[in-house]
Amino acid sequence: MLRNIIERIRVARFVTLHQRSRRVIERWQTRALQRLLAHAAWNVPSYARLFEQHRFEPRAFRDVSDVARLPIVTKDLFLKKPPEEFTDNSRLITGAWKQTSGTSGKPFSFLRESSMLGDRDVDFECLRFLLWQGYTLNQVATLKTAQIIVRSGWKKNYLLITTEEMRSDPQTAIRSIAESGPDILTSCPSMLLEVARHMQHRAAERIRPRYVVSFGETLSPLVRDFLSEMFGCEVYDRYGMGEVGAIGTECARHNGFHLHAESVFVEVVDERDKSLPPGQFGRVIVTDLQNYSMPFIRYETGDRGALLEEPCECGLRVARIVVQGREMASVMLGGRKVPHVELTMALDDFKNAIYQFQIVKKTDTTIGVRVVRGPAFIDRTGQEIITQIKNIVGDATHIVVETVSSLPLTQSGKLCIVVDESIGGSALHAPTGHIKRRDA
Numbered sequence: 053m054l055r056n057i058i059e060r061i062r063v064a065r066f067v068t069l070h071q072r073s074r075r076v077i078e079r080w081q082t083r084a085l086q087r088l089l090a091h092a093a094w095n096v097p098s099y100a101r102l103f104e105q106h107r108f109e110p111r112a113f114r115d116v117s118d119v120a121r122l123p124i125v126t127k128d129l130f131l132k133k134p135p136e137e138f139t140d141n142s143r144l145i146t147g148a149w150k151q152t153s154g155t156s157g158k159p160f161s162f163l164r165e166s167s168m169l170g171d172r173d174v175d176f177e178c179l180r181f182l183l184w185q186g187y188t189l190n191q192v193a194t195l196k197t198a199q200i201i202v203r204s205g206w207k208k209n210y211l212l213i214t215t216e217e218m219r220s221d222p223q224t225a226i227r228s229i230a231e232s233g234p235d236i237l238t239s240c241p242s243m244l245l246e247v248a249r250h251m252q253h254r255a256a257e258r259i260r261p262r263y264v265v266s267f268g269e270t271l272s273p274l275v276r277d278f279l280s281e282m283f284g285c286e287v288y289d290r291y292g293m294g295e296v297g298a299i300g301t302e303c304a305r306h307n308g309f310h311l312h313a314e315s316v317f318v319e320v321v322d323e324r325d326k327s328l329p330p331g332q333f334g335r336v337i338v339t340d341l342q343n344y345s346m347p348f349i350r351y352e353t354g355d356r357g358a359l360l361e362e363p364c365e366c367g368l369r370v371a372r373i374v375v376q377g378r379e380m381a382s383v384m385l386g387g388r389k390v391p392h393v394e395l396t397m398a399l400d401d402f403k404n405a406i407y408q409f410q411i412v413k414k415t416d417t418t419i420g421v422r423v424v425r426g427p428a429f430i431d432r433t434g435q436e437i438i439t440q441i442k443n444i445v446g447d448a449t450h451i452v453v454e455t456v457s458s459l460p461l462t463q464s465g466k467l468c469i470v471v472d473e474s475i476g477g478s479a480l481h482a483p484t485g486h487i488k489r490r491d492a
């Protein structure tokens with residue numbers, strides 16, 4: 053009984069941390085970092101060596117600003133090493149290995165700590181925006197969710213439809229989602245767009261959730277509006293990545309992602325790894341405060357973003373992050389390395405004219421831009437796209453704009469924003485988005 057009460061208090065503090073003052077959050081994160089760093093120094097050989105090389109002593113860690121004394125790590129810390137080098141050596145690890153393709157397309161296996169929350173509360177992590185609207189944890193736990201994901205599985209109160217089922221027989225898949233009457237429909241934007249476009253042409257099949265939740269890719273304003281119109285509800289976007297899970301969730305203002313401060317510590321740094329002040333864009337670095345099995349400490353996300361520290365109009369004081377997209381992905385075009393983010397930003401001006409786009413390197417001197425037309429696409433839009441892309445890659449490159457009714461999605465239902473068909477058609481880089489979070 054007493055243990056139950058203590059457990060409930062612990063859960064209550066955990067789930068409400070992000071709603072508390074900056075000072076309380078910072079104290080919590082300091083303690084969480086102290087525990088994690090001490091653990092990594094003692095039990096994870098890769099980190100022990102790294103700390104030693106940088107003369108970093110976890111006991112000297114006093115507050116969150118001390119994090120800057122630690123090196124930033126990339127996937128390379130883990131790749132090509134035996135797991136005992138980068139996982140907890142002090143106990144038998146029982147968690148499941150998961151995989152992400154990563155920015156370079158290289159598969160990367162990682163171990164996630166199972167959530168400190170029980171089955172009943174676990175959806176809080178991704179559905180916390182409901183708490184901000186007055187739902188209780190109990191109510192959140194009883195909501196029905198339909199999710200379109202890569203692999204099939206079972207989860208309480210969930211209808212899981214695979215991307216394969218959606219693709220091979222969309223009519224049946226959409227009907228079964230509609231019949232299940234979900235409160236929440238969730239998937240990556242490309243998949244949701246596919247469902248919405250299907251519904252647009254077949255009025256009989258209508259999914260009417262209370263909320264749509266997107267994750268896994270950049271959600272453009274145009275796609276957000278279209279989803280909202282077709283599903284008849286608000287769309288809440290979430291930011292995260294496979295290795296660390298969800299990092300931030302939108303509130304009803306939809307202006308950046310409120311950080312999941314109880315689970316992650318997020319920084320934005322410049323090219324020389326120096327911390328950037330709020331509002332300035334740089335590399336997003338994340339520390340997972342919950343994963344003791346395979347710690348991710350000052351981990352390079354590959355995303356570009358800025359922290360917003362002023363209080364949000366919704367009343368929450370926890371910082372927000374706005375994300376521009378993958379920084380590290382790039383493609384050789386016209387003899388120079390063009391970062392993926394530059395291409396994405398070049399087409400940002402066409403928000404109402406393009407639902408989706410894909411940039412295709414056809415040869416060393418030819419680039420194709422495939423676009424799914426939006427409502428504001430007019431005759432001269434194609435020429436304007438050519439001009440924008442030429443501004444980046446130079447005049448010598450030949451640009452072809454192709455309008456298509458849909459774009460091919462990856463196995464996981466995402467869109468590869470840059471593909472290289474000059475080397476046999478393989479996708480060069482990660483899908484549009486910044487998130488590759490765990491799907492279930």
Ligand SMILES: [Zn+2]
Nearest residue numbers: 303364366368
């Ligand atoms: Zn807010």
